[in-house]
Amino acid sequence: MEIERKFLLNNDDWRRHIVSSIEIKQGYISDIPERTVRVRVTQNKAWLTLKGTTKGIKREEFEFEICKADAEKMLVIFCDNNKIIKTRHIVKHQNRTWEIDEFEGKLKGLIIAETELESENEVIELPEWLGKEVSYDSRYFNSNLIKETFTDEGFS
Numbered sequence: 001m002e003i004e005r006k007f008l009l010n011n012d013d014w015r016r017h018i019v020s021s022i023e024i025k026q027g028y029i030s031d032i033p034e035r036t037v038r039v040r041v042t043q044n045k046a047w048l049t050l051k052g053t054t055k056g057i058k059r060e061e062f063e064f065e066i067c068k069a070d071a072e073k074m075l076v077i078f079c080d081n082n083k084i085i086k087t088r089h090i091v092k093h094q095n096r097t098w099e100i101d102e103f104e105g106k107l108k109g110l111i112i113a114e115t116e117l118e119s120e121n122e123v124i125e126l127p128e129w130l131g132k133e134v135s136y137d138s139r140y141f142n143s144n145l146i147k148e149t150f151t152d153e154g155f156s
Contacts, residue, residue, distance in 0.1 A: 002051070002061040003117045005124075006140055008131040014100060014113070019090045024101075026086075027079025031143040038143070039066075039074045046071030051143075057120055057135045082146045093127045103150070110150040112140060 026040040038049045046068040052060035075083060085105055091098040096115055103110045113130060134140040139148065 001058055003058040003120055003122075004114050005057055005117065005133065005135045006112055006114045007126075007133050007135075009100070009111050009113055009129055010131040011129050013129040014091050014093075014098070014127065015089075017091045017093060019092055021087055021089045024086050024088050025075065025083065026142065027075045027083040028143050028146060029074065029078045029082075031082060031146065033138070033141075033143070036143045039071050039079065041068060041071045041075065044068070048074075054138070054141070057117070084142055084146055094125050096124060098127070103145070106149045107145055108150070110145075 022042050024040060024042055026038055029037040029039060034053045036049075036051045038047075038051070040047045040049065046066050047063050048066050048071070049061065049063045051062075084103065084107065086101045086103045086107075089100040089102065091100055091113075098113050098115050100111060100113045103112075112134070115124065117124070138144055
């Protein structure tokens with residue numbers, strides 16, 4: 001089960017707290033909201049992830065590490081234009097890990113912070129650099145971002 005909250009960012013103050021960063025390429029074999037199938041590749045590893053319907057801020061998730069060469073082939077064969085390239089920055093704040101995704105290509109300029117929760121009701125302290133919460137806005141699901149273009153004014 002995946003339970004997470006997502007936010008846009010107010011400023012770049014979070015950059016001072018980066019612990020590590022990694023480039024991620026991912027594509028969607030299926031981007032149907034009820035069942036997304038994602039292939040993700042980083043420098044050294046790859047995963048196949050299946051996700052169910054989102055209910056509030058949670059959904060079922062199954063993730064399997066797979067051969068990187070196979071994942072690269074899947075991105076080419078099955079994902080067509082359904083690909084995202086982003087840099088994921090790991091940021092620590094108040095003993096909580098935040099994953100901050102900085103998107104490239106047609107989504108350049110979009111930066112989303114997310115953190116995973118133990119339960120939907122978990123209370124967390126929000127860093128001052130967080131902006132608008134977008135946890136419930138399906139436009140910000142990665143499986144939907146592949147269909148969007150982002151500009152300084154937002155989505156077009």
